[in-house]
Amino acid sequence: MRSLLSFLFLFLLGVHCPCLAGSTEQHTGPDYGDAILVGSIGDASNLIPMLSSDATSHEIADLIIDGLVKYDKDLNLVGDLAESWDIADGGKEITFHLRRDVKWEDGVPFTAQDVLFGFNTIISPKTPTAYAGDFLEVKSAQVIDPYTFRVIYKRPFAPALSSWGNIVVLPKHLLAGKDITKSPLCRRPVGLGPFKLSSWKTQERIVLAANPDYFDGRPYLDRYIMRIIPDPATMFLELKSGGLDWMGLSPIQYDRQTNTPFFKKNFRKYHYLSFSYTYLGYNLRCPLFKDKRVRQAISYAIDKEEIIRGVLLGYGVVATGPYKPDAWFYDPNVRRYPYDPKRARALLEEAGWRDSDGDGWLDKDGRPFSFTVLTNQGNSLRDKTAQIIQYRLKKIGIKMKIRTLEWTAFINDFIDKRRFEAVILGWTLGQDPDIYDIWHSSKTGPKQLNFIGYKNPEVDRLLVEGRRTFDRQRRKRIYWRIQEILAEDQPYTFLYVPMALPIISSRFHGIKPAPAGISYNLIRWWVPKHEQKYIMP
Amino acid sequence: MALLLYLIKRFAVLIPTFLGITLISFFVMHLAPGEPMSLQADFNPKMTPEMRQRLRAQYGLDKPLYVQYARWLKGLLVLDLGRSFAPDRRPVWQKIKERLPVTLLINGLSLILIIVIAIPLGVKAAVEQNSLFDQATTVLVFLGYAAPAFWIALLLMLFFGIYLGWLPISGLHSLMGYGQMAWWQKTLDWSKHLLLPVLVSSIGGLAGLSRYTRSSMLEVLRQDYITTARAKGLPERVVVYRHALRNALLPLITILGLSIPGLIGGSVIFESIFAIPGVGQLMWSSVMARDYPVLMGNLVIVSILTLLGNLLADIGYALADPRIRTGIQSGD
Numbered sequence: 001m002r003s004l005l006s007f008l009f010l011f012l013l014g015v016h017c018p019c020l021a022g023s024t025e026q027h028t029g030p031d032y033g034d035a036i037l038v039g040s041i042g043d044a045s046n047l048i049p050m051l052s053s054d055a056t057s058h059e060i061a062d063l064i065i066d067g068l069v070k071y072d073k074d075l076n077l078v079g080d081l082a083e084s085w086d087i088a089d090g091g092k093e094i095t096f097h098l099r100r101d102v103k104w105e106d107g108v109p110f111t112a113q114d115v116l117f118g119f120n121t122i123i124s125p126k127t128p129t130a131y132a133g134d135f136l137e138v139k140s141a142q143v144i145d146p147y148t149f150r151v152i153y154k155r156p157f158a159p160a161l162s163s164w165g166n167i168v169v170l171p172k173h174l175l176a177g178k179d180i181t182k183s184p185l186c187r188r189p190v191g192l193g194p195f196k197l198s199s200w201k202t203q204e205r206i207v208l209a210a211n212p213d214y215f216d217g218r219p220y221l222d223r224y225i226m227r228i229i230p231d232p233a234t235m236f237l238e239l240k241s242g243g244l245d246w247m248g249l250s251p252i253q254y255d256r257q258t259n260t261p262f263f264k265k266n267f268r269k270y271h272y273l274s275f276s277y278t279y280l281g282y283n284l285r286c287p288l289f290k291d292k293r294v295r296q297a298i299s300y301a302i303d304k305e306e307i308i309r310g311v312l313l314g315y316g317v318v319a320t321g322p323y324k325p326d327a328w329f330y331d332p333n334v335r336r337y338p339y340d341p342k343r344a345r346a347l348l349e350e351a352g353w354r355d356s357d358g359d360g361w362l363d364k365d366g367r368p369f370s371f372t373v374l375t376n377q378g379n380s381l382r383d384k385t386a387q388i389i390q391y392r393l394k395k396i397g398i399k400m401k402i403r404t405l406e407w408t409a410f411i412n413d414f415i416d417k418r419r420f421e422a423v424i425l426g427w428t429l430g431q432d433p434d435i436y437d438i439w440h441s442s443k444t445g446p447k448q449l450n451f452i453g454y455k456n457p458e459v460d461r462l463l464v465e466g467r468r469t470f471d472r473q474r475r476k477r478i479y480w481r482i483q484e485i486l487a488e489d490q491p492y493t494f495l496y497v498p499m500a501l502p503i504i505s506s507r508f509h510g511i512k513p514a515p516a517g518i519s520y521n522l523i524r525w526w527v528p529k530h531e532q533k534y535i536m537p
Numbered sequence: 538m539a540l541l542l543y544l545i546k547r548f549a550v551l552i553p554t555f556l557g558i559t560l561i562s563f564f565v566m567h568l569a570p571g572e573p574m575s576l577q578a579d580f581n582p583k584m585t586p587e588m589r590q591r592l593r594a595q596y597g598l599d600k601p602l603y604v605q606y607a608r609w610l611k612g613l614l615v616l617d618l619g620r621s622f623a624p625d626r627r628p629v630w631q632k633i634k635e636r637l638p639v640t641l642l643i644n645g646l647s648l649i650l651i652i653v654i655a656i657p658l659g660v661k662a663a664v665e666q667n668s669l670f671d672q673a674t675t676v677l678v679f680l681g682y683a684a685p686a687f688w689i690a691l692l693l694m695l696f697f698g699i700y701l702g703w704l705p706i707s708g709l710h711s712l713m714g715y716g717q718m719a720w721w722q723k724t725l726d727w728s729k730h731l732l733l734p735v736l737v738s739s740i741g742g743l744a745g746l747s748r749y750t751r752s753s754m755l756e757v758l759r760q761d762y763i764t765t766a767r768a769k770g771l772p773e774r775v776v777v778y779r780h781a782l783r784n785a786l787l788p789l790i791t792i793l794g795l796s797i798p799g800l801i802g803g804s805v806i807f808e809s810i811f812a813i814p815g816v817g818q819l820m821w822s823s824v825m826a827r828d829y830p831v832l833m834g835n836l837v838i839v840s841i842l843t844l845l846g847n848l849l850a851d852i853g854y855a856l857a858d859p860r861i862r863t864g865i866q867s868g869d
């Protein structure tokens with residue numbers, strides 16, 4: 001199994017090799033050395049993955065600690081610390097066969113005990129973790145031998161496999177019997193991944209050094225240094241002055257400010273679809289939006305292409321449902337809502353909304369069509385999106401007001417109390433199609449994520465079935481049907497999937513954009529000896 | 538003796554004032570919508586309701602507010618500020634402590650810079666009242682006061698960092714090779730990095746102090762004893778700097794006393810712009826995350842410094858001004 005996997009991996013690399021910018025290099029093979037300086041807006045909080053939920057912490061922890069499984073460049077689940085696994089008993093039983101050549105940074109071998117310890121820690125009531133949910137489906141977990149680990153689920157649970165990432169891998173020999181929240185490992189983790197922590201200055205920088213004993217081969221780069229620069233403008237100036245090698249650009253920086261000969265010579269820009277989408281969500285308890293035709297009409301009245309052009313400068317695609325278009329479970333054939341104000345007006349008329357008093361605004365039973373959309377402060381993309389929508393809705397006679405709120409107040413006072421008519425928000429997408437928590441009718445309670453109150457018995461049934469089905473083709477059919485229904489119902493007007501727009505110094509070779517983004521093969525990035533900038537002692 | 542009694546009295550008032558500050562702040566802080574777990578838990582599909590309850594219990598948020606306050610106060614009595622509610626769960630004092638030196642350094646330097654520039658400016662403007670110099674400095678310091686700090690900072694970065702390439706853009710010291718530098722190279726490196734932040738944070742402060750000096754100086758220059766000094770035939774320099782300035786500086790003692798808490802306050806905006814890991818950023822993110830223990834911890838430090846600053850200003854006043862000293866003696 002393992003040899004087959006690595007063969008497959010090499011094969012894929014070989015096929016994709018010559019198509020990208022770095023292909024002019026002479027075939028001398030990669031060189032070791034140099035460091036990459038990455039800009040980040042926020043600092044990490046805690047480097048034990050199960051204790052933190054911010055993106056930066058996970059970005060760093062992912063380089064320090066591996067999981068049993070991981071997603072490859074095409075978003076297929078492949079083995080990482082587990083060489084292979086067997087699924088038995090209709091999906092209820094998973095047996096992982098672990099690699100035997102893995103050691104923690106301090107030389108202690110990694111075994112199934114570490115996984116069991118991680119599992120026991122995550123389900124322990126004493127552990128303040130946001131990730132226990134997936135593991136509550138587990139009936140029992142056991143160590144068969146030091147390199148075999150078995151979990152038995154209460155019911156078949158399709159997202160099960162993917163949950164065994166680095167969240168549940170902990171060094172038992174350092175943590176057993178200790179209070180994990182007060183462990184020094186939160187700030188100085190001991191891992192087994194491609195890099196290890198070398199220093200961390202709060203709110204300043206995190207320095208990682210290559211792990212020479214990494215089981216999958218030492219990374220070519222000596223160091224990975226994350227600089228924390230909270231202000232995007234400063235970060236861009238740092239990039240320009242040579243103080244950074246890698247940052248994410250805004251559409252305007254990508255499109256207008258990085259076309260100078262200086263940038264063309266020293267940097268390379270990449271773009272790929274990010275794992276998120278932005279939507280206009282309706283409170284379905286609100287009488288205005290109970291009628292499907294009204295929601296469909298608004299979807300026709302909004303020109304999504306225009307939003308992408310205006311807000312993202314073209315760096316995004318229209319969202320047609322809750323998934324991004326390059327996912328294997330994406331259904332490209334669902335009902336679409338191109339900009340069509342005539343059709344919008346016709347649908348509204350059907351639903352009883354017409355301008356009977358001639359004041360330019362639609363009305364019904366003497367009340368004008370007017371609502372307020374809420375969005376969170378500090379996200380200028382959503383702000384601008386709201387303004388464009390406002391303009392388009394005004395054209396068909398709907399008055400939309402915009403209100404921006406501080407995040408915590410927004411969630412607690414408006415979303416949680418259901419005091420909203422419509423919102424502009426976004427969801428981050430996982431690699432698994434399971435969206436039970438967002439669309440199932442049992443998730444409409446307080447603090448739960450189906451806050452718009454969407455209830456559709458068929459979707460409910462399909463969501464449950466999707467969680468219980470392992471076969472990829474059958475799962476695909478299930479999620480295709482869900483996408484069809486959502487497209488018809490329009491509980492959200494799905495707006496856009498933005499692109500991630502990273503820029504990286506051109507001295508780095510081996511970067512190969514894929515559906516998973518670019519950082520999946522960071523350990524294979526390298527700099528030719530004569531271009532190396534930072535010589536490590 | 539009278540001064541000592543005065544001090545004890547003043548000190549005794551400080552303690553209830555301090556407790557009042559913490560009490561009001563604690564309750565006001567909890568009025569803000571949301572809870573510390575919001576950032577971790579809200580909109581996280583993996584978060585279950587049981588988990589949320591569990592977190593609340595761990596933070597002690599399930600208890601009534603007065604119990605929470607009592608618990609916090611009990612900790613304070615043994616100088617324990619508690620642990621942060623952020624995922625790192627580190628002790629509050631440790632989190633604040635690691636950021637204090639940088640903040641103190643930058644704010645201290647900029648305070649010195651402000652004093653060194655603003656006082657002579659104010660004096661000269663007062664002596665040459667309504668002259669071209671007076672009007673020009675007025676316009677300039679107010680421009681500096683009115684211009685947004687982040688904008689000035691970006692312009693300076695662009696000019697010195699990119700166009701001329703003389704100064705680094707952000708951070709506290711060089712990343713690479715810093716370890717191998719000799720001490721004087723390190724000092725030079727730090728100075729280069731701190732030049733712009735100190736400059737930018739001073740610009741806004743110039744207006745206040747120079748205007749204050751100017752008006753207080755004008756006041757003094759009108760006094761009879763200045764006329765007397767001039768009549769005695771003393772050189773103008775002596776009249777201005779020895780006789781007038783010393784008296785004019787009295788109100789500035791109050792201002793300096795009040796700027797002591799500002800030394801650790803820090804500013805989110807310029808710390809963010811220059812990527813400086815200071816107290817301001819910590820406070821800002823704590824407010825956003827509703828990290829009550831860190832906020833209270835900082836509040837304790839700031840309010841103690843404010844109270845002490847006030848006290849010091851009063852004492853400084855009493856020491857510097859004989860009129861106030863006699864006032865104390867005859868007052869009670």
